[in-house]
Amino acid sequence: MDLMQTVDDTSKELVSNLSLEDAASADGNLADLDALLAQVETHYSAKGGADDAVKITQDARALLVQIHEHIGAGDFETANLKQSEFSRNCKACHKLYKKS
Numbered sequence: 561m562d563l564m565q566t567v568d569d570t571s572k573e574l575v576s577n578l579s580l581e582d583a584a585s586a587d588g589n590l591a592d593l594d595a596l597l598a599q600v601e602t603h604y605s606a607k608g609g610a611d612d613a614v615k616i617t618q619d620a621r622a623l624l625v626q627i628h629e630h631i632g633a634g635d636f637e638t639a640n641l642k643q644s645e646f647s648r649n650c651k652a653c654h655k656l657y658k659k660s
């Protein structure tokens with residue numbers, strides 16, 4: 561899954577754009593992350609026996625929608641909190657599915 565590296569880079573950009581309160585760039589990162597995680601979700605759905613991975617990815621995508629809404633409302637503080645939750649989803653999946 562080469563796309564994990566892209567997911568990682570885009571997540572870091574999101575964190576920095578949120579701290580800069582750059583709504584347009586952050587929204588671009590959210591759209592990219594959603595497209596990438598849609599691929600991750602499809603991968604694990606097709607694979608089967610990876611219900612946890614599918615659930616974690618769906619939760620992560622739901623958080624992206626929330627981050628988008630908070631940015632829209634100009635509430636970067638809550639957007640940042642949701643971003644931390646989003647990062648925990650990455651770790652939750654790695655704990656279960658990442659070998660190294």
Ligand code: HEC
Nearest residue numbers: 561564565567568571613616617649650653654657658659
């Ligand atoms: C649904 C499960 C899942 C989610 C969610 C997930 N990852 Fe991963 N990630 C993996 C697996 C499995 C690997 C190890 C296999 C691989 O490298 O593709 C991995 C590997 C990685 C790697 C190492 C890539 C490399 O080239 O060695 C990075 C960095 C990474 N993930 C970042 C993230 C970030 C950041 C997020 C959250 C925004 C995230 N991942 C969300 C499953 C997930």
